[in-house]
Amino acid sequence: MKRRSIASSSPADPGRRERPPGRSASSSIRVPETPSQVEEILDALGVEPTRGWGQNFLVDREVARLEAALVDLPPGRPVVEIGGGLGLLTAALLERGFHPLTVLEREPRFAAFLATNFGSRIHVREADALVDPLPRADAYVGNLPFSTATPILERLLEEGIPHGVFLVQREVGERLAATAGSRQYGKLSVVSAIHGSFRLADRVPARMFHPVPRVDGVLTVFRRHPMEPPPEDRGMLERLLAGLFAQRRKMLGNTLPPLLEELLPHVPAAEVVSEAGWPEDWARRRAEEISPEDLVRLSNLLVRPEDSRADPSPVPGSSRQG
Secondary structure (H helix, E strand, O other), rough: OOOHHHHOOOOOOOOOOOOOOEEEOOOEEEEEOOOOHHHHHHHHHOOOOOOOOOOOEEHHHHHHHHHHHHOOOOOOOOEEEOOOOOOOOHHHHHOOOOEEEEEOOHHHHHHHHHHHHHEEEEEEEEEOOOOOOOOOOOOEEOOOOOOOOOHHHHHHHHOOEEEEEEEEEEHHHHHHHOOOOOOOOOHHHHHHHHHHHHHHEEEEEEEHEOOOOOOOOOEEEEEOOOOOOOOOOOOHHHHHHHHHHHHOOOOOHHHHHHHHHHHHHOHHHHHHHHHOOOOHHHOOOHHOOOOOOHHHHHHHHHHHHHHHHOOOOOOOOOOOOO
């Protein structure tokens, strides 16, 4: 059967015929999939959606099913859902046969709703993905709040998740997947590249949420393959990236020397970047043109003793000739 385009469907169309809450094909689970159904349940639970928590609920079952289908695992493998909300994605994950399915939800009333609605089919934990311990799983999935998606993803990456599928704000998704030289490339792109790779799967228009957010979303897929060598000091890398990308449009010949003088006093910038295997024309480039690997190598040199930095051998994978 031909799948309708996500970008062309209109779940919030006022002319669309109202349906009762949808049922999973494999169970009696009922989940809201129209704005009015979402409002009805929110009223019953006494919950007022807040912008601070990014509570915009997906109201298109096809998007939820596509998101679940992007999880590259066979049925019967453990999956964690980040933020169950009102259960539309939860139902789609159950349809795919993932088990056990653990759902993290920090809003107590949503957690109780999910536990009542899905019963023993899922494990519900009232927990905050930003701070509470994460269950072990083969994949992590979630419609992440647009307002807090970046810190949640950074935490998940640091925890070493192997695979993930996430619906995030479109701008955030583009930055996660960006490569050096693109307009979206920046600090978040480098951080994600340290852990693996993100790819963009499909755009999700704002009208497919309720309340309707101001921006579109995008489905992203993550696969873990850690960078080698890894950063030796995350604090140093953070300071380097913050300094460089704060002036991303300026030439590195103007921005890097004073930054390196602050991070590693009395060592000429040209000497350090040469040891890091940077391209010879680095001074005429901008921060957004330097690869994650080159940035990590430079960061590692900044935390090594001077006698261990000098190494005349070529740097594997360097972009010196680039």
